[in-house]
Amino acid sequence: MIDRKTDIIRANIKIIGFGNIYMSDDGIGIHVIKELEKLQYFEDFELIDGGTSGIDLIFHLQNSNKVILIDAVDAGQDIGEIILINPDDVKEFITGKGKSYSLHSFDLSEVLKLTKKLGLNKKLTIIGVKPENIGFGQSLSPVIKKKIHHIIAVIKKEIGSWHQEKK
Amino acid sequence: MADNINVEISPLSRVEGHGDLVLNVKDKKIERLIFRIPESPRFFEAMLVGKNWDKPSHITSRICGICSVAHTYASIRATENALDVVPNDMILKLRKLIFHHEIVQSNVLHVYFLAAPDFLGVGSVIPLVETHPEVVNIALRLKKMANDMVRIIGGRAVHPIRTVVGGFTKLPSEEEMYQMKDMLNSAYADLEASIAVFKILELPAFERETEYISLSNKQDYAHYDGNIKSTDGWEIDPGDYLDRIKEKVVEHSTAKHCWANRDAFMVGAISRFNNNYDQLSDKAKEYAEELGLKAPCYNTYMNNIAQFVEVVHSVDDSIKLIDKLLEEGMDESKAMVEIKPKAGRGVGAVEAPRGLLIHDYTYDSDGKIKKANLIIPTGMNYGNMEADMNAIVPDIIERSEDEIRLACEMMIRAYDPCISCSTHFLNVKLINK
Numbered sequence: 164m165i166d167r168k169t170d171i172i173r174a175n176i177k178i179i180g181f182g183n184i185y186m187s188d189d190g191i192g193i194h195v196i197k198e199l200e201k202l203q204y205f206e207d208f209e210l211i212d213g214g215t216s217g218i219d220l221i222f223h224l225q226n227s228n229k230v231i232l233i234d235a236v237d238a239g240q241d242i243g244e245i246i247l248i249n250p251d252d253v254k255e256f257i258t259g260k261g262k263s264y265s266l267h268s269f270d271l272s273e274v275l276k277l278t279k280k281l282g283l284n285k286k287l288t289i290i291g292v293k294p295e296n297i298g299f300g301q302s303l304s305p306v307i308k309k310k311i312h313h314i315i316a317v318i319k320k321e322i323g324s325w326h327q328e329k330k
Numbered sequence: 331m332a333d334n335i336n337v338e339i340s341p342l343s344r345v346e347g348h349g350d351l352v353l354n355v356k357d358k359k360i361e362r363l364i365f366r367i368p369e370s371p372r373f374f375e376a377m378l379v380g381k382n383w384d385k386p387s388h389i390t391s392r393i394c395g396i397c398s399v400a401h402t403y404a405s406i407r408a409t410e411n412a413l414d415v416v417p418n419d420m421i422l423k424l425r426k427l428i429f430h431h432e433i434v435q436s437n438v439l440h441v442y443f444l445a446a447p448d449f450l451g452v453g454s455v456i457p458l459v460e461t462h463p464e465v466v467n468i469a470l471r472l473k474k475m476a477n478d479m480v481r482i483i484g485g486r487a488v489h490p491i492r493t494v495v496g497g498f499t500k501l502p503s504e505e506e507m508y509q510m511k512d513m514l515n516s517a518y519a520d521l522e523a524s525i526a527v528f529k530i531l532e533l534p535a536f537e538r539e540t541e542y543i544s545l546s547n548k549q550d551y552a553h554y555d556g557n558i559k560s561t562d563g564w565e566i567d568p569g570d571y572l573d574r575i576k577e578k579v580v581e582h583s584t585a586k587h588c589w590a591n592r593d594a595f596m597v598g599a600i601s602r603f604n605n606n607y608d609q610l611s612d613k614a615k616e617y618a619e620e621l622g623l624k625a626p627c628y629n630t631y632m633n634n635i636a637q638f639v640e641v642v643h644s645v646d647d648s649i650k651l652i653d654k655l656l657e658e659g660m661d662e663s664k665a666m667v668e669i670k671p672k673a674g675r676g677v678g679a680v681e682a683p684r685g686l687l688i689h690d691y692t693y694d695s696d697g698k699i700k701k702a703n704l705i706i707p708t709g710m711n712y713g714n715m716e717a718d719m720n721a722i723v724p725d726i727i728e729r730s731e732d733e734i735r736l737a738c739e740m741m742i743r744a745y746d747p748c749i750s751c752s753t754h755f756l757n758v759k760l761i762n763k
Binding site: 219 | 373374377389392394395396398439454455456459460466470473474477486487488489
C-alpha cells in the first residue's frame with residue numbers, strides 16, 4: 164500500500180503562484196500559495212512562489228507531470244470571477260502592441276506562447292481571477308481576498324480530476 | 331523616404347496611447363525625440379520608511395523579478411553600511427557566487443531571447459523555436475543552470491530568502507557545492523556553441539563615445555562591490571555618489587535625467603567591460619576578441635556581446651569561488667555575523683545586470699528606516715538613450731520609416747532597459763467567448 168505522501172511525490176504536481184504582492188490584486192497567486200503553505204492537505208505538494216519571473220514556468224513544466232498556475236487573469240469575466248483555463252482554449256494571449264523591449268515586458272503572455280510552441284502546454288492549467296486593482300498597494304481588494312478559499316477549492320478539484328484521468 | 335515621419339513606440343503594452351519613444355522628423359530634420367518611461371521605484375521608497383532593518387531586502391527584492399538578487403544586495407549592503415555590519419570572507423564569496431547567477435539568468439535571456447531574434451531576422455523568440463531551435467535550447471539550458479545556482483544558494487530561484495543582512499540563514503552543503511561545480515562545467519559546451527551563433531550576427535556599425543560608469547575594484551570584475559568609476563577619469567566611494575551623479579528635470583519627461591561629467595552617461599555591461607576589462611577571465615577575454623569586442627567600445631549595440639562575455643566570465647569565476655570555498659571549508663557557525671541596530675546612513679551600490687543600482691537608507695536609533703532613496707540603472711541611462719538616438723537617426727534618415735523604427739527599437743533593446751515588471755497580470759481572449 165502506497166501512503167499518501169509517496170503518492171503525492173510520485174504524481175509530481177507543482178502549484179505555482181505568480182504576481183507581485185506589492186501590486187495589490189496582481190499578487191493573488193502569491194497570497195494563495197501562502198495560504199496553501201498553512202494547510203495540512205498541501206504539505207507534501209511542491210508549492211512555488213514564482214514572483215514576477217514568468218519565464219521560469221517553462222522549467223516547472225519540463226520537470227513535472229502537471230502544473231497548476233494561479234494568477235490574476237482578465238479573460239473578459241467579471242471582477243473577482245474565478246476562471247479555469249486550459250491553454251488550448253486560449254485564442255489569443257494579449258501582449259499589446261509591439262514587441263518586447265526588455266525582459267521586463269517579456270511577460271507571462273509571451274511565456275505561454277513559448278510553452279505552446281515548445282509543446283509543454285498540455286500539462287498546464289491556469290486558475291485566474293480578474294483583479295479589481297493592480298496599482299501599488301500591499302493588500303488585496305476585499306472582493307479578491309474573499310475568493311482565496313474558492314480558489315483553494317478549485318485547486319483541490321483540479322488535483323482530483325487529474326488523478327481520475329490517470330487512473 | 332518621406333521628408334516627414336512620426337514614430338511612436340510603446341514598450342509599456344498595457345498603457346494605451348502612451349508613446350514611450352516619440353520621434354518626429356520634419357523636412358529630414360529631427361524636430362522632436364523623446365524617450366520616457368513612467369516606471370519608478372518611488373512607491374517602494376515610501377513603503378520602506380518605518381520598516382525594521384531586517385525587512386527592506388525582502389521588500390525591495392519584489393521590485394523586479396529579473397533583478398531581484400541585485401535589489402536584495404543593494405538593500406543588504408545599504409543596511410550593513412548604516413549599521414556597521416562587516417560580513418566575513420566566506421559570506422562575501424558566497425554572495426559573489428549567487429550574484430554571478432543573476433547576471434547569467436538575465437544576460438542569457440536578454441541576448442538569446444530578445445536581441446538575437448532581431449539580428450537573425452525573425453522578430454521574436456516564438457518563431458525562433460522553429461528557425462533556430464539550438465539557440466532556444468542553449469538559452470534554456472544556461473538559464474536553468476543559473477536558476478538552480480540561485481535556488482541552491484538563495485533558497486529560491488527568484489526573490490531569494492536565505493540571503494539576509496549579516497549573512498545567510500542556511501549554507502549550501504558540501505555535496506551541493508560539488509553539484510554546482512558540475513553544473514558550471516557542463517555549461518562550457520553551450521558557451522562554445524554560442525560563439526558560432528553570435529559570430530553571424532551583424533550588429534550596426536554605430537559609434538558614439540560617452541561617459542561609461544560602473545563599479546570597479548582591484549580584486550575582481552566588479553558586480554557586488556567596489557568604487558564608482560568613470561571612463562572620464564574619476565573614481566569615488568559609493569557613499570559619495572551624490573557628489574558626482576546629479577539629477578536634472580527635463581521639460582518633456584516626468585522622470586529626472588541623470589548626468590555626471592557630461593550631459594549623459596551610460597551604465598550596464600558595456601560600461602563594466604570598458605572600466606574593468608583587465609579583470610575578466612582569460613576565456614572571457616578570448617571570447618570577446620573572437621566576437622570583435624575590444625575595450626574601450628563605443629558601439630551601444632555591442633552591449634549585447636558584452637553581456638554574453640560576462641556570462642563566460644561568471645561561469646569561470648564561479649568555479650574559482652567554489653574551489654576556494656571548498657578549500658577553506660564552509661562553517662555554518664560563521665553563516666551570520668552579529669547585528670546591533672543603531673542610527674546611521676548607508677549606501678549600497680551593486681551592478682544589476684542592466685547597470686549600477688544604488689540603495690541609500692537612513693536609519694534611526696531603533697534600526698528603523700527614516701529615509702530611503704533608490705536609483706535604478708534605467709533612470710541613469712535615459713539621457714544617453716536619447717543622445718544615441720539623436721546620433722543614429724540623421725545617419726539613417728534616408729531609409730524607410732519601418733527601417734528607422736527598427737533601428738530605434740534595437741537601440742532601446744540594446745540597453746536591456748527595466749521597463750515594467752512590477753505586474754504580471756495576464757490578459758487573454760478565449761475561444762467562443
